[in-house]
Amino acid sequence: MAVQEVATSAQSSHRPQITLRHATPADAPSISQIGIYTFTQTFGHSMSAHDLQAYLSSSYSLEATTKDILDLNKNMLVATLPALSQPQASPSSSPPSHHPPSHHPDESKDTEDVVVGFALLTRGTTEPCLSTYAQDTLIELQRLYVHPHHHGLGAGTLLARELESIARQQGFKYMWLGVWEENLKAQRVYEKLGYRRVGDHNFVMGDEVQTDWLLVKEL
Ligand SMILES: CC(C)(COP(=O)(O)OP(=O)(O)OC[C@H]1O[C@@H](n2cnc3c(N)ncnc32)[C@H](O)[C@@H]1OP(=O)(O)O)[C@@H](O)C(=O)NCCC(=O)NCCS
Numbered sequence: 001m002a003v004q005e006v007a008t009s010a011q012s013s014h015r016p017q018i019t020l021r022h023a024t025p026a027d028a029p030s031i032s033q034i035g036i037y038t039f040t041q042t043f044g045h046s047m048s049a050h051d052l053q054a055y056l057s058s059s060y061s062l063e064a065t066t067k068d069i070l071d072l073n074k075n076m077l078v079a080t081l082p083a084l085s086q087p088q089a090s091p092s093s094s095p096p097s098h099h100p101p102s103h104h105p106d107e108s109k110d111t112e113d114v115v116v117g118f119a120l121l122t123r124g125t126t127e128p129c130l131s132t133y134a135q136d137t138l139i140e141l142q143r144l145y146v147h148p149h150h151h152g153l154g155a156g157t158l159l160a161r162e163l164e165s166i167a168r169q170q171g172f173k174y175m176w177l178g179v180w181e182e183n184l185k186a187q188r189v190y191e192k193l194g195y196r197r198v199g200d201h202n203f204v205m206g207d208e209v210q211t212d213w214l215l216v217k218e219l
Pocket of ligand 1: 042
């Protein structure tokens with residue numbers, strides 16, 4: 001299956017080459033695994049095991065991920081590295097191995113790249129705090145996840161910038177997102193990208209009510 005390449009990073013020589021492309025259903029297993037692992041690493045400590053499991057099942061199951069990829073109101077991008085450039089790129093929590101299994105869930109048969117992160121752009125979501133903006137000017141950066149083994153390589157920034165470019169091409173004027181008040185790392189990344197805090201909202205996860213900062217960027 002042909003994949004549409006949307007951008008290639010211009011990394012310095014000491015950084016591996018990250019490529020972005022639109023996700024296909026064949027990427028669902030990789031995205032699901034990265035989502036489960038990265039969400040658990042980042043937010044797992046802040047909720048009960050029961051709430052965590054319920055959220056992972058509803059948001060990062062294969063079925064939910066495939067649905068997101070195929071949803072006409074969404075655009076899912078993946079960031080990839082060439083398979084040979086990152087022998088410890090497994091999105092699972094297992095340690096790096098010099099003898100990888102013959103079928104690695106991260107490997108796309110068609111591209112032989114390895115997915116290390118993904119980002120999801122979503123049209124049509126509403127947020128009461130943003131009622132001063134005309135609804136048809138707003139679009140949501142719903143997810144931005146890079147596997148922890150690959151943080152700091154620029155994949156997150158590239159994914160976010162490419163989603164902004166897609167949103168601009170689609171005629172939107174503002175990108176918005178919610179980021180957990182304790183997620184300082186992501187807040188720094190968004191600040192560098194030019195997002196500013198315009199309010200807060202509650203993020204309900206089972207019995208937990210967490211506070212998310214609402215950030216907006218003019219595109
Ligand atoms: C937020 C996230 C997507 C950023 O992805 P990333 O690929 O690590 O980000 P980048 O490599 O583009 O780094 C962006 C900036 O973050 C900082 N940074 C990120 N990881 C770093 C690391 N390991 N060491 C040093 N700086 C780091 C740097 O300041 C960098 O800026 P620079 O371009 O000046 O170097 C990633 O940390 C992540 O997936 N976190 C867990 C899930 C999450 O919180 N998602 C956001 C939910 S709202």
